[in-house]
Amino acid sequence: MSSSSPPCEARQLILPKLLHTSTPHLSSLLFDPKSSSLAFRHFDSSFSLYPCVNPLTLSSFPSPQTLIPSPTSSAAFLHLQTSPESTTTLFITCSPVPRPPSSTLFRFYVLRDDRFGKIKVSSNHRDLEWNQSKGGVVFNTHHGVSMKLSGGINVFSLYSVSNAKIWVFAVRLIVDHGGAEALKLMKCAVIDCCFPIFEIRVLFGFLILGEEKGVRVFPLRPLVKGKQRKEKKSGGKRLNLQSGSSNGGKTMARDGDSIKLRFMKLRQDSKHTGGVFVAFGNEDFNGSVSVKMPGKSVKAISVEALSVTKFVILDSIGNLHVLCLSSSLHGLDTCCVMKQTTQTMKVLKMAVFNDVSTVTQAILTSEKVHDIVPLDANSILILGQGIYQF
Template identity: 30%
Template sequence: MPFQASKLDLLKTSSSPHSVSSLLFEHSSNSLALSLSDSSHLLFPSFSPSSPSLPPTVVPSASTAVSFLRLLPTSRVLFFAAAPLDAGAALALRAWILHLNPPRFASVRLTYKKSAPATLPLAHGFGVRLIGTVNYFVVHAPAASQIWVMAARIEEGEGNELMSIDLVKCAVVDCDLPIYSIGMSTGVMVLGEIGGVRVFPMRTLVKGGELKGKRKGYMAAGKSGDRLFGLGKRAVPNGVIIPVSRPDGGASARVEGIMEEKTDGNQAPGKLRCARLRQISGDLCSFFIKIKCNNTISESNSGALTSVKAISIHVLSQKQFLILDSVGDLHLLTLHGTFTASEVRADSSSKYAQMYCLDVKMKVQVLAVPPDISARPEFIWISDGAYSVYMMSMANIGSPEKGGEKDDKKEKSTLLSAAQVIFTSEKVQHIIALSAKAILVLGQDGKLPHVCKVNSPDMPAFLAESS
């Protein structure tokens, strides 16, 4: 079977003495980011394995977390980098925007609350994450035990000249439990936790409307909420309208914003700037779904029993995610229907989502999914972290059926079959899918990523030893 397997000397263009620690790819613009061992980054616009790479843009250290973000409807691509400020007491964000003619990344002015540089009052600490999707991204600061959901808006001057990028805080999630991974599509945010994942519909976090006059009762994200969102006088892209009290007297999500005092002593909600909720509260239609596997408890090196953690989340489509747990098992999360249009409770989450274990005959350490989520991928790539990468067929994997025994039978038949395999000369550290027929493999020496590209239009053929 025809194939190409070659090394890319991407570091030669920058004369960097440092090794590559990880890779990040933005599929809509074919932009590639290399994270180096000194916490700096190299940005390659319009990257293609078959053509010479354009000179990269250097993102200086220390950039502790990075992410791409795509803005619609303009289709502008941004690259964000986070860094500690004031000895870690705050978090600073910087941004680079992709220009198309000629393709290049350039630094852009980034503001928060109209002030530059963009400084977030979040303790930096260890383990900061940036996860971007379309128009929105999240900042996870474990030291502050918070997740900020943020939007980026282009501020233009005369003649549509780009002036700056303004950041808006949409929602804050106060974390009660450790978070080991975060995945985002345009519809949901998925948090990897101990024993499963927690799903947050993005619409209820970032959409809102302006509510005028006196309203009574609790507004859940139900049919009345959908009507309100659609008929609001003016859309508020960074807030949620929720009255202070519910008919049952219970407390809802806490909200930061403006409250109008009426003459009869009641409070009516005005235009709210930020929704604030707890991770485990179940507010704003969030819910938890458990990992379904035979072995939910694993034994650590010290002999202690530890719960399985969802350590990696990959987007297959807007409503399907691949979950990798700390044991090395793969799980398929499927969301059903328009669950954002109902008030979700913890005891009814199975109506809106289902997760089941995939039968893989290895303990997976590294996972890559093709970047085009407009259609379900036919293949994924996995590795046990040794000297091989396997191309696995997803052709026979379907959504689980509802109903007890049918679910059990479906779980037993979800065997991923290996289509081809790549043998590498060094242990695999990281892989990313450039397209449906090309992947980039980074070895543990971090010097030269390998690109493996399929030439056969009929059947992928990865059978090589990278030299």
């Protein structure tokens, strides 16, 4: 940092001893800037949730109000845009269900009154069933060795390594028959994977896949809308899929016809919905396969958003790349640019501040870093040797 930079301060934050796990040490963390909520992942794969917390005012963390038991394979924050001025924060986890037939369990926690609590979920899909005893939705698909969740606004994705598939889901708030708040879970699309995936993110209306030699980008809107089929006419309203919602799988078109939204199936290399592969090295390879290059395989392992159309990508050998997309959700194959940044050292972990217009410095550490998240424009939380610092 330059000589004119303000002084930096760092201190440790003490974690509580938890009864549900043998060690307070953590393997990773998630931070939601919209609600200032933290999720701590322990080495036994359980989670501790801290809603609306400011680590800058703490010397140690209190015992969490919400504990999510192990085994938990993946988790993510999700935001429901209920109106232009109102956003509801959800925390989603997935876990294996060991009893035959093997399946996957989704648990949903909603933030209300500065506390995360479980919320009931309904779905019209036969392979998504609410299970009261398990406190979640059983997804009738084999969990396998690894699952990866990524949440956005009204939409989240699930990637299964064993099944080589990506599912795209939409969520909305409803009122159940008893008058209580609940969630409606809708399965929108499934992508059959034909190339290895090393990162998956739902960011600003795009589904971004980290692959060998570059990234693959799908606009989310066509995936959420799915296939449409007109049925008989009846008076109705226009379709609004900005929130990824529909009325029981049906909505109304402009001409009054009833439109049936159908689950979409496609391949990873499909261009049907506007997907495109963008290679490293400032070369736009929008063919159906990842680029074959001699020598060591370079993989996209981390993706963060700089703006709604600009993303920074970390590859497996420590280089940073900036991906610029078209502001339109269509025609990505003609408006994608990938450039490698100028840097003097290799990068192992990266994080992007929420307001990138005010970040002009770099933070370097010689300690082994397990995870890193920005809290605001002036502070960052680092998970070192099992201890939190900022």
